[in-house]
Amino acid sequence: MKIFMSVDMEGIAGISHKEHTARDGKEHERARELMTDEASAAVEGALDAGAEEVVVGDSHGTMRNIIPERLHKDAVLITGSPKHLSMMEGVDENCAGVFLVGYHARMGVHGVLSHTYDSRVVYNLKLNGEFVGEAGINAMVAGHFNVPILMVTGDKAAVEDNKKILGDFEGVAVKEALTRYAVKGVHPEKACEMIREGAKRAIDRKNEFKPFLVEKPIRIEVGFIQSGMADMAEIVPGSKRIDDRTISYAGEDGIEVFKAFRALITLGETVL
Template sequence: MKVYISVDMEGISGVATYDQIIRGGSGYPRAQALMTAETNAAVEGAFEGGATEVLVNDSHGTMNNLLHEDLDPRARVIFGTPTAFCMAEGLTSDFDVAFYIGYHAPAGVEGLLAHSFSGLFTSFKLNGEIASEASINALFAATRGVPVGLVTGDDVICDIAEREFPGVLTVPVKVAHGFQAANSLSPTFARAAIRKSARAAVQGVEKTRLLPVPDRLRLEIGFQNPLAAELLEAVPGVSRVSNMVIAREVETTEDLLGMVGTTYELAAVAAKTMFLRESLR
């Protein structure tokens, strides 16, 4: 029984503010410790449930956030960026189930630190509907034959997972009280709940089902400034929907994640360029 774990930071209990999720922020070291501890809870639960192998993908920001020396030594870890498949890097058809730990509300809805893949994206839609990171990654997992068995994070993403992912277990560790405010479980209680649910997800993996993959995959992304849209317009297949929104239709989930990664990088270039222009005025 092989378990794949993608772990983000915004959906970790005790995390709610920008200074916690950005490297260099005063709260970031504490958030790293909280993220590592919840990852361990998922790993421990997976092994208790019968897992023989666990792979963890560090899926937040620079993707080098977990404190490796404090991680459960039975798990292997993928970290660093960029990678071909971003938050789904390392997920292959060899795995039996995927866990999404510390996930969060998507761009376009009210929720704690809500965004989809980048804070530079103001909107993120697939086939005309608001899409979460969990949803996109679950589509990729489905093409590998891997169901999503567990999602933990804020109340918004857990509600989405329960609606979209057949047979999934969820652990809502906090409720959004604003973009940077939350009512959170204590980290100790959250870890116990995650460990229990991870064990149950492995033992009940036969109850999960793959997320249906649509024949059509049309990605639409909005930006904070028009330069990002201008840069992306040079990518083959990209069309300009409006001044600050681009769209592209792709054939596979591999191309979908590849487009997400390309868009992320070019949006960052655009943001830096705009900052330099303003600083030179």
């Protein structure tokens, strides 16, 4: 049994601010340790529950945050960027399930450091008419390979909001947002225990969880922070301008639509 896990940073216990999450943040080195330890806890739980192969994808910012020598030694690590499937590089049809570890709520939701891929660029994102965040669009990629999301860990808002979007999974909330930059949560060691146990339960219950299958044609709408970003994104062949700052793209293939999403926001970033 093979498990892929995509590990982000904003939903890790004890993290509340860009001083943790930004590459040049004063507390970034400590945050990398916390992130690596939660990833290791999820790996341990997966192995305990019978996984034979666990692939860990570093999914935050530079995607060079997880400390290789500190990570559980039986995991395989995907580090660095760019990667064609970005946060989901490593998932394929051979996976029995996906864990989303350290995830945060989508842009606009009252959760810690909430955003969708790029907080400077993406105001909102719709998938077939429904608002989704990173977990939603990433679950579509897993669904393309017919692979279900088994577990989501992160702040309470990320877990609860994504249950509404994706349906049931094993949810582990290690903290709760008091504001976008303040959290109340458990000790990092406790968080690791909760994640290890959650990972085991997630695999034990894996037949209860269904792949997130999106009806075709798959249509995304990307709402940008400002209209100049939409001006650039409109360069993507096949995209359509819906209003001053919203671009839509539709396709039959989940990977094509995901790549279009990434191209739209990457073009948006050019006018920051």
